[in-house]
Each structure stands twice: as structure tokens, then as C-alpha cells.
């Protein structure tokens with residue numbers, strides 16, 4: 001049996017990454033987003049990952065002025081976490097921080113990996129008065145903003161354990177642990 005030298009193996013792996021979705025995290029499925037929900041006693045962190053296609057209908061860099069404008073508009077929408085996610089009012093949650101990683105949309109982003117699929121990641125941190133017993137997040141605002149998005153798969157980590165959850169249009173509530 002012949003083994004591939006390590007450098008050849010790495011090259012093959014790298015090329016596979018250009019040809020197909022390649023990431024350690026969730027699979028890249030058009031129309032589908034993943035959400036990691038981390039619940040702490042006084043905060044909630046939501047890590048959203050979705051194909052750029054779900055935002056714009058393409059995964060390349062914006063070319064025309066109109067495409068650049070559309071990209072700027074979706075980045076702005078993506079930043080508005082308080083509109084995308086609605087938390088139960090009695091928890092007293094306030095959006096405390098947003099980080100967006102959109103390699104092909106942000107000005108000055110590295111040109112690396114400028115072909116093939118592209119994901120957009122966004123992390124939202126909410127500070128809350130309390131989060132105990134939190135069992136759902138309304139993601140209707142996300143569906144309203146990004147009409148190509150069909151469903152959301154979530155992993156939830158909280159003091160009472162790990163849960164998986166899923167919400168598909170036209171439903172709006174991501175619920176777990178019931």
C-alpha cells in the first residue's frame with residue numbers, strides 16, 4: 001500500500017476545500033442557517049452561520065454598484081440583532097454586542113478564498129436580567145429580513161443541558177427542551 005506524502009495529502013485537502021464546502025463547523029446548505037445558543041445566567045450569546053446565498057442570492061464579491069449597495073444593506077440588517085431575534089420581554093435582555101464576519105462583503109476583507117461557497121457569520125450578545133428557564137427565541141425577524149432563508153437549526157447549551165432545535169418557515173419560534 002502506498003501512502004501519500006503528507007504535503008500531497010495537505011494539498012489535496014486544501015483543493016477539496018475550494019471545490020466544496022469545507023469548514024470545521026456546520027454544513028453549508030443553501031436556505032439553511034445554524035445557530036449556536038449559549039445561555040448563561042445573565043447573558044445570551046447567539047452565533048449565527050449561514051450561506052451568503054441566503055442573504056444575497058450569490059456568494060461572490062459584489063461587482064456592480066447595485067450589488068455593492070445590496071451587500072451594504074444586508075450587512076446593516078444583520079447588525080440589527082434586536083430586530084432579528086426577539087427574546088421574552090420579562091427577561092430584560094438588551095443587545096450588548098454584534099460581530100459580523102462576511103469575508104466577501106466587508107470592505108477590505110482578505111481576498112483569500114474568493115471562489116466557491118461563502119458563509120456569513122454573526123455573533124450577538126445580549127445582556128439579560130435573568131435567563132433561567134428560557135426555552136425559546138423568536139427568530140421571525142430573521143426570516144422577515146432574509147427571505148431566501150428557509151430554516152434554522154440550533155444547538156442550545158445552558159445550565160440544564162444541551163438541546164437541539166429546528167424552526168422552519170412559516171413558524172417563527174425556535175423552541176427547545178419542552
Ligand SMILES: [Zn+2]
Nearest residue numbers: 051059117118
Ligand atoms: Zn454556497
